[in-house]
Amino acid sequence: MRPATLPVVAALLLGAGSATAAESFRFPSIDGGEIDLAAFRGRPVLVVNTASQCGFTPQYDGLQALQDSYGPRGLVVLAVPSDDFNQELADETAVKDFCEVNFGLTLPMTEITHVKGAEAHPFYRWMDAEHDFSPSWNFNKVLLDGSGNPVATFGSFTKPQSAKLTAKIETLLPQ
Secondary structure (H helix, E strand, O other): OOOOHHHHHHHHHOOOOOOOOHHHOEEEEOOOOEEEHHHHOOOOEEEEEEOOOOOOOOHHHHHHHHHHHHHHHOOEEEEEEOOOOOOOOOOHHHHHHHHHHHHOOOOOEEOOOOOOOOOOOHHHHHHHHHHOOOOOOOOOEEEEOOOOOEEEEEOOOOOOOOHHHHHHHHHHOOO
């Protein structure tokens, strides 16, 4: 068993995740309460680790555009702010204000969350242990199908509205 698998096994035993699908994971919402991936059952979800002070931060425009264009057909774009690469603002209020003022974001967003290492959120530990994916920088993307299974991952250089990403999204949406 890989060392990264141990925290995942513990999380599974505590009910924080599933060995086969991401839909049982929950994130604290930047708006209070929580974001339960199970609430999106039947809908594809694009999970993106974000940061407000990164060279890739302009991708927020593309993420919002994806939500605006594909949201009515079922897509959910989930932003997961993280300071694991030392490029996020100091607190959730600053992040939320920055995103609203500069990008008009309306898509769901988590609190500032660890995405790498021992303190990573159980979703990211599961992605690492079960699917050999860990964000290498900000704006890495995980596309989940309607059952919570990862179908594709994309690095920072893949823009949200790239043909490569939108083609995958299209295959998961009703016609």
